[in-house]
Amino acid sequence: MNGQRILVWDLPTRAFHWMLVAAFFIALLSSDDNRYLDVHVFGGYVFVALLVFRVLWGAVGSHYARFRAFAYDFTSAREYLKALATGRAARYIGHNPAGSWAIFAMLALGLIVAVTGLIVLGGEERHGPLAPFIPYIVGQTSHELHEILAWTLAGLAGVHVLGVIVESLVHRENLVAAMFSGYKYGEGGLPVAPRNVIGVILFLVAIASGLSYFWGYMTQLPDRPYRPFTGPQLPQDATWNEQCGECHLAYHPTLLPARSWKALLDHQADHFGDDLALDEGTIDELWRFAQKYSAESHLTEPAWKIDEMTPATETPLRITETHYWRKKHGEIDAKYWKHSKIAGKDDCGGCHLDAKEGTFEDAAMRLPKLLPKQAAKPDKTAADQIN
Numbered sequence: 001m002n003g004q005r006i007l008v009w010d011l012p013t014r015a016f017h018w019m020l021v022a023a024f025f026i027a028l029l030s031s032d033d034n035r036y037l038d039v040h041v042f043g044g045y046v047f048v049a050l051l052v053f054r055v056l057w058g059a060v061g062s063h064y065a066r067f068r069a070f071a072y073d074f075t076s077a078r079e080y081l082k083a084l085a086t087g088r089a090a091r092y093i094g095h096n097p098a099g100s101w102a103i104f105a106m107l108a109l110g111l112i113v114a115v116t117g118l119i120v121l122g123g124e125e126r127h128g129p130l131a132p133f134i135p136y137i138v139g140q141t142s143h144e145l146h147e148i149l150a151w152t153l154a155g156l157a158g159v160h161v162l163g164v165i166v167e168s169l170v171h172r173e174n175l176v177a178a179m180f181s182g183y184k185y186g187e188g189g190l191p192v193a194p195r196n197v198i199g200v201i202l203f204l205v206a207i208a209s210g211l212s213y214f215w216g217y218m219t220q221l222p223d224r225p226y227r228p229f230t231g232p233q234l235p236q237d238a239t240w241n242e243q244c245g246e247c248h249l250a251y252h253p254t255l256l257p258a259r260s261w262k263a264l265l266d267h268q269a270d271h272f273g274d275d276l277a278l279d280e281g282t283i284d285e286l287w288r289f290a291q292k293y294s295a296e297s298h299l300t301e302p303a304w305k306i307d308e309m310t311p312a313t314e315t316p317l318r319i320t321e322t323h324y325w326r327k328k329h330g331e332i333d334a335k336y337w338k339h340s341k342i343a344g345k346d347d348c349g350g351c352h353l354d355a356k357e358g359t360f361e362d363a364a365m366r367l368p369k370l371l372p373k374q375a376a377k378p379d380k381t382a383a384d385q386i387n
Contacts, residue, residue: 006189008093009182010062011199016054017179019206023047024110024157027117028150034362038228041121041128042213046206048114051107053202062192064094067104072097084170091171093189099167102160109153116146125301127229136304225366231300231359237289239282247274249348252358253290254303255319261290263315302360320345332367341368 009017027043030036058067072080076097083089084098095103122130123139168175178184182194216226234252244250253261265287268276278286293299295307302324309323316322320329329345336342342350349355353364 003186005183006186007182007192008064008184010192010195012057012195012202013065014179014182015199015202016050020050035365037363044117051110063190070095070100072100077101087170089170093186106156113149113153116142120146136298225353227353227364229361229363231361234299234358235293239285240289253293254295254299254358256295257310258291258294258296259315261294300359335370336367339368
């Protein structure tokens with residue numbers, strides 16, 4: 001490539017670009033398993049923070065980073081693509097017309113992805129700045145939209161990369177390398193201030209944010225594991241905890257519909273083979289607590305989903321009989337049910353750090369480590385064994 005070596009992309013622009021790529025794919029790759037919800041959320045927070053920075057930098061950054069420097073109309077973008085297809089497209093020092101439209105589209109779509117992600121986090125997971133304002137139904141409805149938009153953005157990014165490759169071949173220059181170094185070759189380019197201090201600060205803030213966000217993992221102890229999310233403090237009842245906790249975990253009423261608790265209390269003389277022998281006053285007190293804070297209360301995400309997924313015609317008497325429980329545990333390798341640290345399907349505390357609180361945050365679930373021999377042997381999944 002002939003011409004002078006020109007600084008086109010200042011350090012803040014380059015730092016933004018590559019950190020945005022990293023943040024997006026960290027969020028995307030951690031989205032399928034809610035045990036890594038904190039990783040997904042961190043990637044999302046960094047992603048939206050970088051987008052906000054880029055909007056500001058598009059107004060006050062160096063020449064080629066400013067939006068007005070590549071605000072081409074649709075006709076210019078269309079004509080550029082036609083010329084590119086014939087190999088006669090003009091070369092631009094900064095963004096070309098087609099590339100500029102892709103960038104604006106990705107920025108706009110990225111902001112929408114970020115907003116829908118915050119809505120899902122607040123409504124469905126009950127976390128983040130929007131948690132007090134977003135109902136479960138809105139969060140759940142937004143979940144699918146958030147995923148569709150995220151994968152659409154991934155597809156658009158793929159088109160952008162393809163465009164970069166094609167343009168690099170047509171103009172015989174390495175545009176990827178230019179986004180790392182900031183330099184391109186050409187004539188007549190406008191002077192660009194490197195703004196290195198701002199770029200370094202941007203990078204250091206991202207590193208510091210990561211260390212702060214994940215610091216709990218670095219300081220946790222075997223007897224005090226880190227919990228990235230803490231669910232809502234659920235109402236408690238001394239009588240409930242005393243009576244139910246005598247034989248097993250005092251499962252919170254949010255884990256079954258009210259009709260299920262009613263059936264269990266009405267048949268307390270045959271409570272899975274045992275006679276609870278509770279007097280009428282105790283039964284009434286337990287029922288009032290169970291009725292008020294049953295799954296229909298929607299106090300937690302599991303409560304909402306248990307209520308939603310349990311048909312009105314069904315009255316499950318065990319938490320493990322609910323459709324929600326079966327769906328959540330269906331893909332777990334059956335080896336875990338045989339682990340010495342898990343006493344059975346009803347031993348919630350064997351894997352859930354917040355079992356006693358009754359919140360059952362996905363990110364508070366820790367499967368015990370399998371021995372090498374256990375991990376090597378093929379086995380059925382829990383879905384094959386859950387009846």
